[in-house]
Amino acid sequence: MSVVIRPAREEDAPQAQAVMNEAKTLPMLGGFVMLEQLKTGFTKGNGEKGIHNIVAEVDGEILGVSQISPHDYHIEMGLVAVHEDHRQKGYGSSMYFGHVLRAALEGRLFLLDQVAHFNEVMRYKYMPALDFHMELLQRNKIRNWCSLAYYRYDLLNKGLQPWIERFNKTGFEIQVEDHDYYKQKFAENRDELLRQGREEDAKKIGDNMVQAKEFLGLLG
Ligand SMILES: CC(C)(COP(=O)(O)OP(=O)(O)OC[C@H]1O[C@@H](n2cnc3c(N)ncnc32)[C@H](O)[C@@H]1OP(=O)(O)O)[C@@H](O)C(=O)NCCC(=O)NCCS
Numbered sequence: 375m376s377v378v379i380r381p382a383r384e385e386d387a388p389q390a391q392a393v394m395n396e397a398k399t400l401p402m403l404g405g406f407v408m409l410e411q412l413k414t415g416f417t418k419g420n421g422e423k424g425i426h427n428i429v430a431e432v433d434g435e436i437l438g439v440s441q442i443s444p445h446d447y448h449i450e451m452g453l454v455a456v457h458e459d460h461r462q463k464g465y466g467s468s469m470y471f472g473h474v475l476r477a478a479l480e481g482r483l484f485l486l487d488q489v490a491h492f493n494e495v496m497r498y499k500y501m502p503a504l505d506f507h508m509e510l511l512q513r514n515k516i517r518n519w520c521s522l523a524y525y526r527y528d529l530l531n532k533g534l535q536p537w538i539e540r541f542n543k544t545g546f547e548i549q550v551e552d553h554d555y556y557k558q559k560f561a562e563n564r565d566e567l568l569r570q571g572r573e574e575d576a577k578k579i580g581d582n583m584v585q586a587k588e589f590l591g592l593l594g
Pocket residue numbers: 398399402403452453454455456457460461462463464465466467468489493495496499500501503504
């Protein structure tokens with residue numbers, strides 16, 4: 375079996391949409407995911423704006439999809455879904471690892487995730503397993519009935535090691551592009567930390583970036 379975790383391409387959109395719109399998954403994502411919207415998201419560039427997507431491709435079939443949007447110091451996780459028949463095999467967490475690697479290359483400090491209050495698997499199993507901690511619960515945030523719980527992974531202090539150890543057990547392949555944009559973002563974030571007198575933190579994001587490059591074989 376071949377499992378590849380990689381950036382999404384336009385042609386993945388119909389299969390990814392099917393995964394997101396499975397009957398039991400839909401309520402967790404807050405509604406129907408539109409194909410055209412997804413396609414546009416899949417073709418966006420790698421700049422600061424827009425949505426970025428990773429898929430889990432298993433023997434040529436898209437069984438998982440995960441979106442993020444970048445915001446200055448942090449990355450915000452968007453929708454994530456794994457095919458109902460293929461959960462708890464490591465696809466969800468491996469797609470998150472793809473985002474973590476990118477965040478490290480860019481010198482980001484943390485990752486944020488918003489979860490509907492009734493999503494028990496996500497809130498009480500998946501998030502704690504990945505060491506995300508709940509920070510805030512906003513009551514009746516969506517249409518006056520759905521509360522949102524906000525979870526954070528502190529990349530600055532916890533680093534990449536737990537993710538690398540988890541991923542190394544899977545035997546999956548992971549692809550993360552090395553864009554000039556990531557280098558530019560890293561330099562901006564480091565300079566900002568230095569202007570704030572946070573030399574220690576600037577060193578930590580440097581260590582995370584080197585570790586991500588080492589893992590991806592991008593050093594040298
Ligand atoms: C949340 C979701 C994406 C997780 O994907 P997944 O591929 O099953 O996750 P993983 O296999 O990588 O699980 C990572 C860890 O989470 C925990 N976990 C995940 N699902 C679990 C479950 N149903 N019961 C117990 N633990 C669970 C496990 O501890 C697992 O680690 P382990 O295998 O080392 O024990 C998947 O359940 C899903 O698609 N849910 C519906 C959509 C949704 O709720 N999306 C979130 C809102 S945007």
